[in-house]
Amino acid sequence: MKPYDSLQKRIAVTTLSIAAGNALLAFLVAAFMIPHDILLGGTSGIGIFLSRIFPNLDVSLVILALNVLLLLTGWIVLGRRFALTTVASSLLYPAFLALFQRIPGIDSMTDNALLAAIFGGVLLGVALGLVMRVGSSTGGIDVVVLILNKYTHIPVGVYVWLTDFIIIGGQALFLPAESLLLGVVVLVLETMVLDQMMVLGKAQMQLFIVSQHYEQLRDALLNRLEAGVTMALIETGRLQERQKGILCIIPQRKLYDATELIRSIDPLAFTTITKVSEVHGRGFTMARKEL
Numbered sequence: 001m002k003p004y005d006s007l008q009k010r011i012a013v014t015t016l017s018i019a020a021g022n023a024l025l026a027f028l029v030a031a032f033m034i035p036h037d038i039l040l041g042g043t044s045g046i047g048i049f050l051s052r053i054f055p056n057l058d059v060s061l062v063i064l065a066l067n068v069l070l071l072l073t074g075w076i077v078l079g080r081r082f083a084l085t086t087v088a089s090s091l092l093y094p095a096f097l098a099l100f101q102r103i104p105g106i107d108s109m110t111d112n113a114l115l116a117a118i119f120g121g122v123l124l125g126v127a128l129g130l131v132m133r134v135g136s137s138t139g140g141i142d143v144v145v146l147i148l149n150k151y152t153h154i155p156v157g158v159y160v161w162l163t164d165f166i167i168i169g170g171q172a173l174f175l176p177a178e179s180l181l182l183g184v185v186v187l188v189l190e191t192m193v194l195d196q197m198m199v200l201g202k203a204q205m206q207l208f209i210v211s212q213h214y215e216q217l218r219d220a221l222l223n224r225l226e227a228g229v230t231m232a233l234i235e236t237g238r239l240q241e242r243q244k245g246i247l248c249i250i251p252q253r254k255l256y257d258a259t260e261l262i263r264s265i266d267p268l269a270f271t272t273i274t275k276v277s278e279v280h281g282r283g284f285t286m287a288r289k290e291l
Contacts, residue, residue, distance in 0.1 A: 014134040018088050021130035024123055026096030027106075032120035034059070035107035039171045039183030041164025043067055043140030049171045060101070064094040067140050074143040078150065086136050086143065117182040121189025128190070129197020132156065141167070156198065161191045199277045205255050206276050209246040209262060210234065211269035220261055221248055227258065249279055 025044075033040050033048065040048060047062035067090035075083035100106055110116050128142070145159040164187050172180040211217055214231070221227045230247040250258055255273070262269050 017130045017134045021127045022092040023096050025127040028120045028123040030100035031109050032116040036113040036116045037179050039168045039179050041167045045167045060094040060098040070143045117185040121186035124190040125193025204279045206274045207248040208272045211266045213266040214244045
């Protein structure tokens with residue numbers, strides 16, 4: 001693929017992900033959160049809470065003001081590229097929310113508050129994941145989350161949980177206990193789904209194989225399974241024999257074929273299998289080098 005085509009593809013994917021994530025976020029807030037008084041984190045939670053105290057306040061306008069303030073912070077700390085991709089979210093989300101709130105019947109999709117919390121939590125994780133996977137955010141508190149992640153390298157999902165817990169806890173002081181419980185359901189589901197979304201389609205399986213038939217296994221994995229293989233010089237523990245170990249990274253769909261292939265060549269092969277979150281480099285994100 002030519003560099004220009006690759007750039008255009010990245011721009012298209014980024015644009016669609018940001019738009020879809022913000023549209024989905026606005027939909028779930030309008031359809032599930034606001035109608036059932038479910039506590040919500042982020043600037044959305046702050047905006048909803050303030051609108052309950054001051055009925056004349058427009059939720060979408062409050063969220064817009066908070067997003068702009070935090071956007072400026074993100075520009076300073078995370079850089080211009082991050083800020084430029086986040087500008088769209090900071091404006092799109094309040095706009096989508098104002099639009100969805102005007103759709104007749106959107107606030108009556110379900111009269112079951114628990115069902116609304118479950119759907120809202122799952123969709124919230126998907127929405128945030130769509131946006132964060134392309135290096136952007138939905139604006140607002142997500143900017144704080146990404147700043148903390150940049151300097152501490154603690155998973156994004158942990159900070160999402162922490163910041164939302166603080167915001168939800170503050171709202172709980174003034175709202176019914178049931179709203180707090182539903183908010184916790186949303187928070188737990190959001191965190192679980194977000195963590196999965198961040199590695200969706202990127203996870204691979206890592207095999208490390210110790211066998212005296214390493215040459216046969218290497219050729220079979222390379223040619224029959226078309227997998228990437230790295231050979232490592234090792235020494236066995238008990239017998240202290242020098243030989244080679246095989247490190248192999250494969251997609252999850254090839255795991256069964258790989259284990260059957262190993263078993264057919266050497267039933268006694270010592271094999272460990274580990275799931276890795278993401279893989280980059282030649283043979284995966286780059287074409288294999290031809291001999």
